[in-house]
Amino acid sequence: MTNKKRIVQKILRVLCLMTLLLNHSISFAQVYGQNGMVVSSNVLASQVGVDILKKGGNAIDATVATAFALAVTHPSAGNIGGGGFLVFMNAAGEATTIDFREKAPLAATADMFLDSAGKLIEDSNHRGLKAVGVPGTVAGLYLAHQKYGKLPWQALVQPSVDLAKKGFVMSWGLYKDALEINEEEKTPDFMYSFFRNTKGEITKPGEIWKQPSLAKTLKLIRDRGQDGFYKGKTADEIENYMKMNGGIMTKKDLEKYTAVERKPVHGTYKEYEIFSMPPPSSGGVALVEMMNIIELVNLDSVKFNSTAYVHLMAEVMRRAFADRAAYIGDPDFNPEMPLDELTSKVFAKKRFDNIDMTKASVSDAALYGHPYDGNNTTHFSVVDKDGNAVSLTYTLEYAYGSQMGSNNLGFIFNNEMGDFNPVPGLTTNSGQIGSPANLIAPEKRMLSSMTPTIVAKNGKPYLIIGSPGGRTIINTVFQTVVNVLGYNMQIDKAIEVMKIHHQWLPDVLLYERHLMSPDTRTALEAMGHHLREVNSLGQLMGITYDADLKVYIGASDSSSPDGGAAGY
Numbered sequence: 001m002t003n004k005k006r007i008v009q010k011i012l013r014v015l016c017l018m019t020l021l022l023n024h025s026i027s028f029a030q031v032y033g034q035n036g037m038v039v040s041s042n043v044l045a046s047q048v049g050v051d052i053l054k055k056g057g058n059a060i061d062a063t064v065a066t067a068f069a070l071a072v073t074h075p076s077a078g079n080i081g082g083g084g085f086l087v088f089m090n091a092a093g094e095a096t097t098i099d100f101r102e103k104a105p106l107a108a109t110a111d112m113f114l115d116s117a118g119k120l121i122e123d124s125n126h127r128g129l130k131a132v133g134v135p136g137t138v139a140g141l142y143l144a145h146q147k148y149g150k151l152p153w154q155a156l157v158q159p160s161v162d163l164a165k166k167g168f169v170m171s172w173g174l175y176k177d178a179l180e181i182n183e184e185e186k187t188p189d190f191m192y193s194f195f196r197n198t199k200g201e202i203t204k205p206g207e208i209w210k211q212p213s214l215a216k217t218l219k220l221i222r223d224r225g226q227d228g229f230y231k232g233k234t235a236d237e238i239e240n241y242m243k244m245n246g247g248i249m250t251k252k253d254l255e256k257y258t259a260v261e262r263k264p265v266h267g268t269y270k271e272y273e274i275f276s277m278p279p280p281s282s283g284g285v286a287l288v289e290m291m292n293i294i295e296l297v298n299l300d301s302v303k304f305n306s307t308a309y310v311h312l313m314a315e316v317m318r319r320a321f322a323d324r325a326a327y328i329g330d331p332d333f334n335p336e337m338p339l340d341e342l343t344s345k346v347f348a349k350k351r352f353d354n355i356d357m358t359k360a361s362v363s364d365a366a367l368y369g370h371p372y373d374g375n376n377t378t379h380f381s382v383v384d385k386d387g388n389a390v391s392l393t394y395t396l397e398y399a400y401g402s403q404m405g406s407n408n409l410g411f412i413f414n415n416e417m418g419d420f421n422p423v424p425g426l427t428t429n430s431g432q433i434g435s436p437a438n439l440i441a442p443e444k445r446m447l448s449s450m451t452p453t454i455v456a457k458n459g460k461p462y463l464i465i466g467s468p469g470g471r472t473i474i475n476t477v478f479q480t481v482v483n484v485l486g487y488n489m490q491i492d493k494a495i496e497v498m499k500i501h502h503q504w505l506p507d508v509l510l511y512e513r514h515l516m517s518p519d520t521r522t523a524l525e526a527m528g529h530h531l532r533e534v535n536s537l538g539q540l541m542g543i544t545y546d547a548d549l550k551v552y553i554g555a556s557d558s559s560s561p562d563g564g565a566a567g568y
């Protein structure tokens with residue numbers, strides 16, 4: 001072969017590789033990084049976070065930048081129109097949390113979604129602007145930055161302004177969402193135009209998708225901080241849009257909104273310490289209750305994915321979810337919640353003692369309160385070179401929330417009011433809960449299942465984990481934590497292996513199809529479990545620390561089409 005031919009072949013090979021890189025998403029099961037890591041549902045946003053770490057930012061700075069970037073690149077759940085929770089552990093092992101859950105507007109009432117006969121108007125708590133809670137994301141990120149950030153605020157918001165203004169390459173994942181939304185019969189005007197280019201066509205994979213209105217809103221936040229969202233032009237336009245379209249949120253609601261720093265829920269499992277989110281999320285309390293119960297079991301005798309394993313996990317979940325329904329709501333409205341009791345080892349023993357390993361218990365709404373005395377959210381995990389760690393989950397409730405928003409602002413409002421108990425006093429076997437702790441009241445935060453969690457070993461972050469998935473979040477996080485701490489699985493394996501979900505009511509055990517053997521299913525049914533297959537559960541984003549190699553290992557769930565870890 002002549003030299004000329006060789007050069008031509010080499011050029012062709014490089015061109016081929018470049019074409020592959022441009023046209024295909026590349027994902028690695030695990031990413032290693034000694035200096036820092038971000039794992040999120042969108043690899044562009046993960047990279048924004050890591051760039052901030054490289055510029056000398058800490059884990060909180062990277063978190064703020066990643067959260068705003070997800071609001072641009074992962075708009076089904078990344079948001080400025082929703083809310084969430086953040087768990088932070090500093091390099092000295094001290095943990096805290098920031099609660100930026102949405103609040104009910106001042107004009108909200110306990111019966112606002114009922115008809116004159118006291119019945120829930122179907123789906124009214126999830127559809128239309130009355131379903132929108134006062135957003136908390138901007139206030140939460142601002143508070144986290146004010147207290148614990150290092151780099152200037154402007155530098156953390158700027159990458160998202162750029163992503164929205166200059167655009168980014170439309171992914172297949174987003175394109176699929178766009179097609180589905182536009183097939184829906186009642187696509188709101190805002191969502192109808194959301195993914196379209198100036199010619200009115202849905203932006204195709206590989207084309208650049210720009211969001212100029214969102215860029216302007218983000219600029220105001222960049223320049224004015226929290227006030228850029230809760231006051232001034234943005235607040236005026238939110239109030240105007242609500243008024244014109246049947247919403248109840250006003251400028252006063254926005255002005256009054258504050259994020260809150262809260263003490264984390266703390267538990268232990270063997271030599272590990274668990275730090276997770278307290279109410280108004282039920283996630284941390286339920287996680288600690290379930291870990292306490294599992295600590296009473298010798299997992300060497302319960303093989304992963306065996307019938308005994310699924311039965312045990314389902315029974316543990318059933319009990320924790322009954323307690324969740326009975327007791328948990330916004331702490332500012334429920335000062336008497338028995339949180340210490342629910343997270344104690346003594347309480348776990350009581351719950352454990354009546355698990356029958358030969359048959360399923362029965363979930364019954366009539367026994368509610370003491371039965372066992374006897375699409376969409378997103379999570380990301382961050383760690384920096386000093387060992388500061390953040391676990392953040394935030395949401396719009398459904399994928400693309402209320403699907404409504406002002407074209408002048410360019411962002412989507414949540415439909416989080418649907419997380420309140422809609423009918424006072426009505427708990428049904430089909431899963432509707434009516435307990436008082438989570439009834440609607442003005443300025444109350446709705447109960448959540450988000451479970452951003454940090455597990456520490458020797459006072460340092462060892463596992464940073466969380467997931468989207470509504471009530472399934474608590475259980476997919478629980479199983480992943482057990483997989484890592486109890487079954488010694490590597491993070492990627494722990495995320496991918498079979499997950500189940502039981503939430504007390506309805507009395508149904510969900511499992512990931514293809515991942516549970518037919519024999520196990522038959523055996524579980526014979527024990528009295530009511531099984532239902534689902535395609536997948538959870539979309540976990542996790543980081544673990546390998547103390548021998550002194551390296552962080554990040555993994556994103558393969559069910560996330562655009563997700564990915566970025567480390568350095």
Ligand code: GLY
Pocket residue numbers: 376377395396397398416419447448449450470471
């Ligand atoms: N909207 C889902 C949750 O907060 O659990």
